[in-house]
Amino acid sequence: MDLSAINPVLLIASLMVAATPLLLAAIGELVVERSGVLNLGVEGLMITGAICGFAISVETTSPMLGLLAAMLGGAVLSLLFAFLTQFALANQVASGLALTLFGLGLSALMGRSYVGVKPPAMAKLDLPILSDIPVLGPIFFSHDPVLYFGIALTAAVYWFLKKSRAGLILRAVGESHDAAHALGYNVIRVRVLAIMFGGACAGLGGAYISLIRVPQWTEGMTAGIGWIALALVVFASWKPWRVLLGAYLFGGINVLQLNLQAAGIAIPVEYLAMSPYLITILVLVIMSADKSGAPAALGRTFHASQ
């Protein structure tokens, strides 16, 4: 065992990278669920975002355009879900699962000619003085912009849900769509916008994997992160800061356990491998001991005539 081989600064820096796709997808899904819609298609949206972002950034050689395309791709695909559930009144669970299958297939088709292609590199934010600070510099000030965007987005969603009037309306729709409707709010419009926001976030999360974290395109490369994002929203009791905590815990412990393995620490590998799941669930379940439940109208179909 040689713990000194682990460089804590590099470790923290890479755990932030590992957590970001999960955070982005989960924050998007949180907003969707707070509006009363259960979208199980996160995985499909992420993988579609991953290939949209990858393809566009390869074609234009601009990672930024790629990220925008990923958000757009995710949002457009989520419109399909919005149409099925909000206008055709289809079952949300079934539609979400179908969206995941569709997204996986669609992305594989779109990605045919991009296997083995190298994407243009995303420039890291280089803040002249801040990045040079020992220890703090590499941890806080020398990442790609998307990572900061994820944290800023968490803060923005918190503010939106807690402090803004629009957030209040969104929560009202999620708690009781009949009451919100009676007050004159357009339930369908609120939900469609929330679904599109969720789609854009998931798409961005997917593109973060294909453009920055790995970076390459491989079929099925999100490998279940969308499902973990879904679970994370529940365990975080639909609260933005807890989603951030959960994502960093999960990503962090995952990176930590890989590092511990590489350093040859004498903890059985099985325990290390399951630790991210166990610890994240444990921490968030303990924190959700207060009475914060799911949005009351979650997963229920709304139609003005009913």
Next chain:
Amino acid sequence: MKLTKLFTSAAVALGLATTAMADTTKVGFVYVGPVGDGGWTYEHDKGRQAVEAAFGDKVETTFVESVPEGADAERVITQMALQGADLIFTTSFGYMDPTINVAKKFPNVKFEHATGYKQADNVSVYSARFYEGRAVQGHIAGHMTKTNKIGYIASFPIPEVIRGINSAYIHAKKVNPDVEFSIIWAYTWFDPAKEADAAKALIEQGADVILQHTDSTAPQAAAQAAGNVVTFGQASDMGEYAPFPRVSSIIDDWAPYYVARTQAVMDGTWESVSTWDGIGAGMVGIGEISDAVPADVKASAMEMVAALADGSYHAFTGPLNKQDGSAWLAEGETAPDFGDDGLAGMNFYLEGLTAQIPN
């Protein structure tokens, strides 16, 4: 139960009837990853395409990709058998018990399970001696490392993976006595993000050669980003990362075997067999050693490939001790395939490796 049995036999009969009428042989493939993984499943699918190319209209192939190992696999294999497949290839170690279970219910369907060890009257097993390729990798890796630290991304603690680690280690050690192996168990065959994270963790801890026994090209991309790290293609050539970081590769070539077995089913000569071929028979190929490797190392590696191919050298030749120091192979003795300490069931590290095998 009776009803299901009735339906099952009816469906089988129907399937056989249509097969007989159309006079095509149906061949099914079950894959553990997506066909575009660029590694393991990609090569199996190339084998499937070779079957189609060889027999044209006389054969109909189907495949299901990204099938989890375990109960889901059993459902998928059953489904294939019900749809009238004559021959089914299940291409991952974890499909072993599901394949055996389904095979019992469909005695007329032939099954071929890759990398396992359980045979039955209608189940053949086949695998490739990847450890011969690992020996060549270890040889090159031992020469190439400057930090004397080699990272190894392993998937699951099964004999095939453990053989690979041992083979790479003893051959790296032979040319570089100071070499150390850091092993990460990813517990997945295919998860590009996790494979990339594992590669980064190894690189951050000073490894400058990364060997992988997972299926995606993500570790190659991570090594490329790091700049000065050597990798090897796994299961497929991964030539898009050549000449550097990818300096060589192990290529699985399943096509000849798949074509031969399909032919046997067509001729009615199919028998349950156990096939385990290596470099000599062409089932394991060594991808081109790039110019990033010094010429003398390349030459000695090619010599080893030739010796492994003609059988004059065995990758596990004594004297070799197990990790606990007890003797395994005496001077000049070569490892047996089967038996107590045989290669097929290898579940121990060799002397010098410091990690423990998860159990």
